[in-house]
Amino acid sequence: MTAIRPRTPGELRRNRRPRSHSCWDHLYAAPLWPLHGANLGTLARTCDAVGACLVLPRFSWVPEALARGNTLRRPVCVHWTGDPAGWLGGQRERGADVVGVELADEAVRLADLPAARRRTVMVLGHEQHGIPPEALDLLDTCVEIPMIGTGASLNVAVAGSLALYKLAGLL
Numbered sequence: 567m568t569a570i571r572p573r574t575p576g577e578l579r580r581n582r583r584p585r586s587h588s589c590w591d592h593l594y595a596a597p598l599w600p601l602h603g604a605n606l607g608t609l610a611r612t613c614d615a616v617g618a619c620l621v622l623p624r625f626s627w628v629p630e631a632l633a634r635g636n637t638l639r640r641p642v643c644v645h646w647t648g649d650p651a652g653w654l655g656g657q658r659e660r661g662a663d664v665v666g667v668e669l670a671d672e673a674v675r676l677a678d679l680p681a682a683r684r685r686t687v688m689v690l691g692h693e694q695h696g697i698p699p700e701a702l703d704l705l706d707t708c709v710e711i712p713m714i715g716t717g718a719s720l721n722v723a724v725a726g727s728l729a730l731y732k733l734a735g736l737l
């Protein structure tokens with residue numbers, strides 16, 4: 567059997583991009599109604615890993631929570647909005663694909679979700695109430711991550727990270 571040798575931090579760094587992406591025609595992770603700051607730090611790391619932007623509401627506690635959860639060497643690309651539903655509607659008008667990550671009858675399974683081929687916004691729901699009704703009306707597609715356990719749903723950062731990897735074409 568071949569011996570497994572984990573890569574060193576130096577080797578890992580040499581394989582990474584030297585600088586951040588450009589936001590033009592890009593992939594956006596949008597946890598627009600967050601409740602727990604810790605999930606934002608987790609999502610920021612996944613955004614960095616797949617080269618996506620993070621879209622956040624201008625709630626007073628969010629910048630501090632993001633800074634606390636951010637263990638990255640370079641800051642992730644964050645877009646701020648004071649009007650989450652208005653921002654989503656604007657992206658749609660500009661031709662973006664709006665993909666909701668939600669447990670819903672009409673949803674496609676994660677395995678059947680194609681990688682994003684143009685500007686795509688991935689919308690995540692509130693940790694207790696899910697995606698609000700006014701935003702559900704703005705979705706082009708909805709994706710569900712199948713579950714067979716006893717829990718009702720996944721942690722929002724776990725669900726968002728899985729869907730983001732699929733949309734980025736890295737899974």
Ligand SMILES: C[S@@+](CC[C@H](N)C(=O)[O-])C[C@H]1O[C@@H](n2cnc3c(N)ncnc32)[C@H](O)[C@@H]1O
Pocket residue numbers: 667668669689690691692693694695696697709710711712713719720721722723725726
């Ligand atoms: C903890 S869940 C909220 C569930 C909420 N109790 C409800 O009934 O709508 C928070 C968010 O995580 C995402 N999520 C969690 N599990 C998911 C799954 N299995 N498939 C798709 N999205 C999921 C959705 O964006 C959801 O809005």
